[in-house]
Amino acid sequence: MSSLNLDDFSDLIERPDSGTRRDAEERRERLVVPSGALGRLDELGEWLSAAQGSVPVKAVRQPRVVLFAGDHGVAALDVSGRPAGSAHVLVRAVLEGESPVAVLARLAEVPVRIVDAGLDCDPALLPDEVVRHRVRRGSGRIDIEDALTVEEAERAVRLGMAIADEEADSGTDLVVLGDLSVGGTTPAATLIAALCGTDASVVTGRGGAGIDDLAWMRKCAAVRDALRRARPVLGDQLELLATVGGADLAATTGFLLQSAVRRMPVILDGVVSAACALVGQRAAFRAPDWWLAGQLSGEPAQAKALDRMALNPLLDQGVTVGEGSGALLALPLVRAAAALAAELPERAAAEPAEDAAEYVTG
Structure with a gap:
C-alpha cells in the first residue's frame, strides 16, 4: 500500500499571486507602449510577474x-x-x-x-x-x-x-x-x-x-x-x-x-x-x-x-x-516578455494614454 496520495498536493499548491498580477497589469497600463500592442507578450509578462511575486518582473536568469x-x-x-x-x-x-x-x-x-x-x-x-x-x-x-x-x-x-x-x-x-x-x-x-x-x-x-x-x-x-x-x-x-x-x-x-x-x-x-x-x-x-x-x-x-x-x-x-x-x-x-515588461519606461504622469500611441504609430 502506497503512503503517497497525489490528492494531497491540492492543499499544498497555491495560485500565483493575484495581487501581484493586478499590480503588473496596472503597471502595464502606464507604459509608453499602448496596452495590447505587444499581443501575448503582455500576458506572458504579467503571468511571470505573478509567478515571481515581483513587480516589475525579474529577468529569467537561470x-x-x-x-x-x-x-x-x-x-x-x-x-x-x-x-x-x-x-x-x-x-x-x-x-x-x-x-x-x-x-x-x-x-x-x-x-x-x-x-x-x-x-x-x-x-x-x-x-x-x-x-x-x-x-x-x-x-x-x-x-x-x-x-x-x-x-x-x-x-x-x-x-x-x-x-x-x-x-x-x-x-x-x-x-x-x-x-x-x-x-x-x-x-x-x-x-x-x-x-x-x-x-x-x-x-x-x-x-x-x-x-x-x-x-x-x-x-x-x-x-x-x-x-x-x-x-x-x-x-x-x-x-x-x-x-x-x-x-x-x-x-x-x-x-x-x-x-x-x-x-x-x-x-x-x-x-x-x-x-x-x-x-x-x-x-x-x-x-x-x-x-x-x-x-x-x-x-x-x-x-x-x-x-x-x-x-x-x-x-x-x-x-x-x-x-x-x-x-x-x-x-x-518568455525572456522577451520579461525584458519588455521590466525595461520599457512608464509615461510621464501628465501624458494621456492616447498620446502614448504615437510611440508605436508615429
Missing part, C-alpha cells in the same frame, strides 16, 4: 532544461519509429551535443539535465550522473500488464519531486521540461484518453519519430487495450500511472506537482509532458497555473490535454521531435 528518460515495453509492438529499448541512444545524442535540444540549448545558453527514470540499458553505457536515479529498467507493456508496481510508481513520483526540489534550491527560475523516451507517446495517449473520456482513435498520433499507417493501427490497438486497463483505476492517480504510465511519466508528474509547490514555473513540451500535466491537474486543480504550453506539436492527444487544462500554446511549429525542443523554442518569447 533557466534549465530537464529531461526525464525511459523506455516503454509497448515499443516491442512496433508502435514507435525507433527500436524498443533504444532511448539510451537519444540520451547519448544529447550528451554529445548532436540532438535538436542540444543544439537549441547551446544557442540559448541553457544547461540540460537528464534524469534516467527507467531506461532499458546497461548503466555502463551512460555516465553515472545520468543513471543514478533509475527506478527500474524499462516499463511494462501496458496493453497486457502494468507499467510499474504501485511501489515503483511512488518511487518515481518521489524522484521527480526530489529533482524539482534540487532545481528550486539551486536557483533555477524557469524549467523547460521534456522527455527522452521510446514508446512514450503510447502511454501518454492512453492517459489523456482515460482522463478525457475519449476513444483510442481520437488521441493516437504518429509520435516523435513518425510511423506509417500499419504502425499507427498497431499503436491505436495498444492504446485501446491499455484504456480497458486504465478505466477501473481512474480514481487513483498513482495507480493510474502504475497501470498505464511508466517510470519517466510518473517522475515527470511528481516533478510538475512539486515545481508548483515550490512556485517554479515550467514550460511544457509535447504530448508526454501534457499527459503528465493532465494527471497533475487531476490531483491539484491549481497546478496548471504554474505551467506554460510551449508549443503545439500536432499530436491529437496533446491538443486535447491542453484544451482540458485551458493552456494556450505559445508556438505552433509542429515540432514532434520531443526532447523539450519545442518548449525550448518558446523560451526566447
Whole structure:
C-alpha cells in the first residue's frame, strides 16, 4: 500500500499571486507602449510577474532544461519509429551535443539535465550522473500488464519531486521540461484518453519519430487495450500511472506537482509532458497555473490535454521531435516578455494614454 496520495498536493499548491498580477497589469497600463500592442507578450509578462511575486518582473536568469528518460515495453509492438529499448541512444545524442535540444540549448545558453527514470540499458553505457536515479529498467507493456508496481510508481513520483526540489534550491527560475523516451507517446495517449473520456482513435498520433499507417493501427490497438486497463483505476492517480504510465511519466508528474509547490514555473513540451500535466491537474486543480504550453506539436492527444487544462500554446511549429525542443523554442518569447515588461519606461504622469500611441504609430 502506497503512503503517497497525489490528492494531497491540492492543499499544498497555491495560485500565483493575484495581487501581484493586478499590480503588473496596472503597471502595464502606464507604459509608453499602448496596452495590447505587444499581443501575448503582455500576458506572458504579467503571468511571470505573478509567478515571481515581483513587480516589475525579474529577468529569467537561470533557466534549465530537464529531461526525464525511459523506455516503454509497448515499443516491442512496433508502435514507435525507433527500436524498443533504444532511448539510451537519444540520451547519448544529447550528451554529445548532436540532438535538436542540444543544439537549441547551446544557442540559448541553457544547461540540460537528464534524469534516467527507467531506461532499458546497461548503466555502463551512460555516465553515472545520468543513471543514478533509475527506478527500474524499462516499463511494462501496458496493453497486457502494468507499467510499474504501485511501489515503483511512488518511487518515481518521489524522484521527480526530489529533482524539482534540487532545481528550486539551486536557483533555477524557469524549467523547460521534456522527455527522452521510446514508446512514450503510447502511454501518454492512453492517459489523456482515460482522463478525457475519449476513444483510442481520437488521441493516437504518429509520435516523435513518425510511423506509417500499419504502425499507427498497431499503436491505436495498444492504446485501446491499455484504456480497458486504465478505466477501473481512474480514481487513483498513482495507480493510474502504475497501470498505464511508466517510470519517466510518473517522475515527470511528481516533478510538475512539486515545481508548483515550490512556485517554479515550467514550460511544457509535447504530448508526454501534457499527459503528465493532465494527471497533475487531476490531483491539484491549481497546478496548471504554474505551467506554460510551449508549443503545439500536432499530436491529437496533446491538443486535447491542453484544451482540458485551458493552456494556450505559445508556438505552433509542429515540432514532434520531443526532447523539450519545442518548449525550448518558446523560451526566447518568455525572456522577451520579461525584458519588455521590466525595461520599457512608464509615461510621464501628465501624458494621456492616447498620446502614448504615437510611440508605436508615429
